[in-house]
Structures are given as C-alpha cells and as structure tokens.
Amino acid sequence: MRNNSLAIFFILLLTSLVFIFFNQSRAVLLLKQSVNEILKPIEIAFAKPKSWLSFWQSAFFNIKNIKESNNRLILENLNLNEKLAKLSQLEEENSLLREKLNLSQKSINTSLARVIGRDFQNNRSFLIDKGTNDGINAGMTVISKGETIVGRVIDASANTAKVQTILDAQSRIAAIAEKSKISGLVRGLGSDAIFDLIAKDKNPEAGELIISSGTDGIWPRGFVIGKIKEAKSKDNQVFNTADIELSADPRDFDSVFVILNSQ
Amino acid sequence: MYLALTKNNSKALFFAWLGGILTGASSFSIFGISGAVFLIFTAVFIVLCETVFLNLKTGTILFASAIGVTLYHFTNWATINIFAFFKIGVFENFGFYFANLGFLSELIFTALLMLAIFKIKNKI
Incomplete structure (x- = not known):
C-alpha cells in the first residue's frame, strides 16, 4: 500500500512537472482551456457566495474600523x-436683500423687519422687530416678497411695531383687477378676504390679478394683493363680489418690508 | 486532509493533485504548479498523519487543520519560489501568503469544516 502511494505520488509529480515545463506547448494550453470551459459554470455559480463571504469576512475583521468610520x-x-441649516438661512437672507435692492431701484424706500410674534388665534395681526427708533410709524404699508401687500402698521413702539393684516375685518383696500380694470374694495373677513363693491354689470375673470389702486389715499398704488378665485353675482345684492386668493398668506412668512416712503 | 487522516493515502494524493490542476486552470500562476503544490503538501501531511496525528479526537483534528492550512500556504510559497529560481514564474513575498485575513479565515473555516465532516461521518 505504501509503495502504491509512493508510485502514485511520483507519477502525479512527474505529470505536474511536464505541465509546468511545457506550459507554453499547444497540448498543455488546450488542456488548460478545456478544463477552464468545464469549470466556468461552477465558477459563475460560486462567484456570488464567494463575494458574499468575502464581504462578511472583511466586515467581521474590520468591525473596529467600521465602528470608528x-x-x-x-x-x-x-x-x-x-x-x-446656515446655508438655508443665508439663502433666505440673500433673497430678502435682493428684494430690498429691487425695491430701492424702484425708489421705494423700505426697512426689512422680522416677524417676532403672531396672533395665532385669528392671524389678524403680527409683531415685527422694528419700531420708531428705526423710522417705523403707524400707517406705513407692509409688504412681503414680490411686492405683495400684507398689511399696515397700526401701532409702533420704540423697537417693535404691530401690523394689522389685510385679513382683519377692519381692513379695506381700494383695488383694481389688472386686466379688466374693474375696481372694487378688498375687504378682510377674519380668515379670508373678498373683492367687494364690484359694479353689477362687471364680472372679473378667474385668475385675474388684483392690485392696489391707491385711490383711497391710504394704501400705495400698484402692489399685488391676490388673484380672483370666483366671481359671484346675486340678484338681491347691489354689488357683485369675488372670492380672492391672497398672494401672501400672513401665516407663511418670517420677514417683511415696511415701506418708509413711496414715490 | 480528511482522506489523509483516515489513511486513504492513494485517494488523498490523487484527489489533491486533481484539485490542484482544476484550481490551477483558472488561477494566475503557471498551469501545473497548483497541482504540484497540493501533491507535495498532501505527501507531507500524510507523513505527519502517520507520525503525529495518530488518533481522531477533536483536538487532533483541530490541530491537524491548523497545521494543514499553514503547511499548504508554506508549500505554496516555497514551490512557487523554487520554480521562480528556475526562471519559471516570479518570486513572491512570504507575507503575501500569511499576513492577510484570508489565511485567518481559512484556518477557522477549515477547522469547522473538518469537524463537521468527521462528525457527519461519525468518526468522532
């Protein structure tokens, strides 16, 4: 048995040596190619588990590195x-400053103020961080981005001011529909606003822009208020009305512009 | 290693050589070297089985697995470098065969596999 094993060992060793020393010969290359072809499907089958094993082996021995990483x-x-977060803040600031610059170029002198308090119950007013020390006085118009009317300063102390929004039931703005030139009055309803006192024979189109007309001598002219949602006409009423969608929702902004003067 | 430990020397030599030839067909080394490596390794392992690993207890199997893996890597390195000395192939670094996670994994995996095979065959 031992001689048998020895004989097998030497025969196989000799065969291996032949393969090694004649590894560039055609026969050996052909044999290698044939063996490769036979083993290819097995290799493909084992590739995925091999890769999985390799991954977990690496993960196991690199736990410390993975944890640190x-x-x-x-x-x-x-x-x-x-x-x-800082970048978002800077972007917002940048946007506001650009808006302020834009307004300055139109000879509208403004003061940028931050909203520091809100009337959460009914959104009819809010507090800003600028007051008489910054040139803010009662009666000044307050707008937001896009030259959209938000409200009016009703009370100003040294460092803060209270702004009444256009949603307030006491708010009234003389306005005009931009395309059809239909005039009326934007009136606050507490939670919403309507375009009121429209002449009986006039009907503004849905989607039309409503801007301040300046005819009341209180609000400046040419500032956006909102868009017509739906015009309403009732036989038992003297005037037509229209529901409007405000361009600036008083609940949505953190900063506003107070118009110090407008020309 | 299983065949060598269970004294089936002829089969161990043949299957080791065949395994080497098959793996050598797709490895980067010269065709035939893997066969020679497996053959030489198996021959040395058979000698060890007849002199050192005389019984088939769990401890012996674990020890034999560890020796087997180490011996295989050493034989691989030595054989490739001997052939490189005769200008067949290139010299390879000793650390390449031992200082890696593959060697460690092989030690663990071979030991577990050997225990499992012997357990299944009810030899221990």
Missing part, C-alpha cells in the same frame, strides 16, 4: 446638517 461619519453628518 461610522462615528466619524455621524459627526461629519451633524456638521454638514448644521452648515446646511
């Missing part, structure tokens, strides 16, 4: 989130 990435993520 994870902690580092968490910290990096926190830092990036902080930078992102």
Whole structure:
C-alpha cells in the first residue's frame, strides 16, 4: 500500500512537472482551456457566495474600523446638517436683500423687519422687530416678497411695531383687477378676504390679478394683493363680489418690508 | 486532509493533485504548479498523519487543520519560489501568503469544516 502511494505520488509529480515545463506547448494550453470551459459554470455559480463571504469576512475583521468610520461619519453628518441649516438661512437672507435692492431701484424706500410674534388665534395681526427708533410709524404699508401687500402698521413702539393684516375685518383696500380694470374694495373677513363693491354689470375673470389702486389715499398704488378665485353675482345684492386668493398668506412668512416712503 | 487522516493515502494524493490542476486552470500562476503544490503538501501531511496525528479526537483534528492550512500556504510559497529560481514564474513575498485575513479565515473555516465532516461521518 505504501509503495502504491509512493508510485502514485511520483507519477502525479512527474505529470505536474511536464505541465509546468511545457506550459507554453499547444497540448498543455488546450488542456488548460478545456478544463477552464468545464469549470466556468461552477465558477459563475460560486462567484456570488464567494463575494458574499468575502464581504462578511472583511466586515467581521474590520468591525473596529467600521465602528470608528461610522462615528466619524455621524459627526461629519451633524456638521454638514448644521452648515446646511446656515446655508438655508443665508439663502433666505440673500433673497430678502435682493428684494430690498429691487425695491430701492424702484425708489421705494423700505426697512426689512422680522416677524417676532403672531396672533395665532385669528392671524389678524403680527409683531415685527422694528419700531420708531428705526423710522417705523403707524400707517406705513407692509409688504412681503414680490411686492405683495400684507398689511399696515397700526401701532409702533420704540423697537417693535404691530401690523394689522389685510385679513382683519377692519381692513379695506381700494383695488383694481389688472386686466379688466374693474375696481372694487378688498375687504378682510377674519380668515379670508373678498373683492367687494364690484359694479353689477362687471364680472372679473378667474385668475385675474388684483392690485392696489391707491385711490383711497391710504394704501400705495400698484402692489399685488391676490388673484380672483370666483366671481359671484346675486340678484338681491347691489354689488357683485369675488372670492380672492391672497398672494401672501400672513401665516407663511418670517420677514417683511415696511415701506418708509413711496414715490 | 480528511482522506489523509483516515489513511486513504492513494485517494488523498490523487484527489489533491486533481484539485490542484482544476484550481490551477483558472488561477494566475503557471498551469501545473497548483497541482504540484497540493501533491507535495498532501505527501507531507500524510507523513505527519502517520507520525503525529495518530488518533481522531477533536483536538487532533483541530490541530491537524491548523497545521494543514499553514503547511499548504508554506508549500505554496516555497514551490512557487523554487520554480521562480528556475526562471519559471516570479518570486513572491512570504507575507503575501500569511499576513492577510484570508489565511485567518481559512484556518477557522477549515477547522469547522473538518469537524463537521468527521462528525457527519461519525468518526468522532
């Protein structure tokens, strides 16, 4: 048996040596190619489990590195989130400053103010962080981005001012439909506003822009209020009305512009 | 290693050589070297089985697995470098065969596999 094993060993070793020393010969190359072809399907079948095993082997032995890398990435993520928040703030600030510049170029002198308090019950008023020390006085118009009327300063103290929004039931703005030139009055209803006192024979179109006409001598002319949603006409009423969609929802903004003078 | 430990020497030699030839067909080394490596490794392992690993207890199998894997890697390195000395192939670094996670995984995996095979065959 032992001699048998020895004989097998030497025969197989000799065969291997032949393959090695004649590895560039045609016969050996052909044999290698044939073996490769036979093994290819098995190789393909084993490729995925091999890759899976390799992944978990690496993961197991690199747990410490993975944990450190994870902690580092968490910290990096926190830092990036902080930078992102700052970037968003800067973007907002940039946008407001551009708006202010735009207004200045139209000879509309404004003061940028932040909303610091709201009347959450009915959104009829809010507080801003500028007051008489900053040149703010009662009666000044307050607008938001896009030259949209938001309200009017009704009370100003040294460093803050109270703004009455156009939703307030006491708010009235003489307005005109931009295309059809139909005039009327934008009146606050508390939670909404309507375009009232429209002549009986006139009907503004849905989607039409409503802008301040300036004919009341209180509100400046040419500022956007909203859009017509639906015109209404009732036989038992003297005037037509229209529901409007305000361009600036008093609940949505954090900063406003107070018009110090308009020409 | 199983065939060598269970004293089926002829079969161990043949299957080791065949396994080497088949793996050598798709590896980057010269065709035939893997066959020679497996053959030499198996021959040395058979000698060890007849002198050192005399019984088939769990401890012996684990020890034999560890020795087997280490011996295989060493034989691989030595054979390739001997042929490189005769200008067949290139010299390879010793660390390449041992200082990696593959070697560690092989040690663990081979030990577990050997225990499983022997258990299934009810030899232990």
